[in-house]
Amino acid sequence: MRKTLTVIAVIAVVLLIGAGVVRWQNTREADGPGTGPQPTETLGEGDTPGQPDWCPAVEFISAPGTWESAPDDDPIHPQANPESFMLKVSAPLQERYPEDQVKVWTLPYTAQFRNINADHEMSYDESRQEGTAKLKGELKLTHDQCPQTDFVLAGFSQGAVIVGDVVAEIGTGQGIIPAERVRGAAVVADGRRVPGVGVVPGTQVSGVGAEVALAPLSKLVQPIVPGATMRGERVGGFGELNDRTMDICAPDDGICDAPRDVGNALGRARELVEANGVHALYAYNEHVVPGTTTDQWLIGWAQGLIDS
Structure with a gap:
């Protein structure tokens, strides 16, 4: 009896295998040639894996200063402040390059700085x-859509x-995109x-940024600039991107050329709030980058990077 059952089981397995083979053969003939896994297409010279045709080669990102932007502004055609310094840079680049080659995008954010003269505005910390x-x-x-941009x-x-x-x-390996893409x-x-x-x-200047100068007394300046944390210098600097990051500061601009010796913290905070004059003249001051103005230098610098 045991031998008989074994023979029956073997016959059943053989029949099942045979039926499977017949079904696979019929399916293959019905589908015709060319179905099933195909050889992987080999990329030709100059082809870029994972980069849609519509992606720009370069995206230029412009970040305006305080009171030069708005959260609902159009990032492609910004109109929040026609006198924005950065608009003097981004607009010529947008005119020079077609959109499918270079995307020019302007950061739309609140760009405010609450202080004793403008208590209704968003705080510097929140705006930043x-x-x-x-x-x-x-x-x-x-980067997700265009990884080679x-x-x-x-x-x-x-x-x-x-x-x-x-x-x-990004330069210290903690960024949202790889440093090689900058x-x-x-x-x-x-x-x-x-x-x-x-x-x-x-021009080389010896001073430091206002956040660096006022960092030791950050809490003391809150009556003048509530919600503006003075965070000091960036730990690690620009890291891998140090040699690709241009630092431009006008002599005597209290925002970036402040003395390390704070002296009167409240007085320095008031100077920060009332900063104008030198700070507002980068598009006209020929002593920042000798022989030209900052906006014109930035345009040439950006064109050189884009064309490369």
């Missing part, structure tokens, strides 16, 4: 955090702090500036 989050979001969105970033004043912070994260960055009137960090293409 908003701008930083939006900038990182744009970098991630573009490179970036050039530039910012002025509060926008320089935002760009500098993001570039520092062709260059420029920070103009950076509030966290430290001499020797980054590359100075123009």
Whole structure:
């Protein structure tokens, strides 16, 4: 009896295997040639894996300064402040390059600075955090969709702090995109500036950014600038991107060329609030980058990176 059952089981297995083979053969003939796994297509010379045709080769990101932007502004055609310093840089680049080659994107954020003269405005910390989050979001969105697109970033004043912070994260391996995707960055009137960090293409200044100068007394300046944390210098600087980050500061601009000796903290905080004059003249001051103005230098610098 046991031998009989074994023979029956073997016959059943053979029949099942045979039926499977017949079904596979019929399916293959019905489908015809060319179905099933196909050889992987070999990329030709010049082909870029994972990069859609519509992706730009470069994205230029512009970060305006305080009162030069708005959270609902159009990042492609910004209109929040027609006199924005960064608009003097981004607009000529947008006119020079077709959109499918270079995307010019302007950071839309609140760009305010609450102080004793403007208590109704968003605080510096909140405005900066908003701008930083939006900038990182744009970098991630573009990089996810267009992984071979490179970036050039530039910012002025509060926008320089935002760009500098993001570039520092990328350069020290903590960023939202790889450092190799950043062709260059420029920070103009950076509030966290430290001499020797980054590359100075123009006049060397010995002072530091206001956030660095006032960091030891950050809590004491809150009555003048509530919600503005003075965070000091960036730990690790710009890291791998140090030699690709341009540091531009006008002599005697209290935002980026402040003396380390704070002296009267409240007085220095008032100077920070009332900063104008030198700080507002980067588009006209020929002593920042000798022989030209900062906006014109930035345009040439960006074109060189894009064309390379």
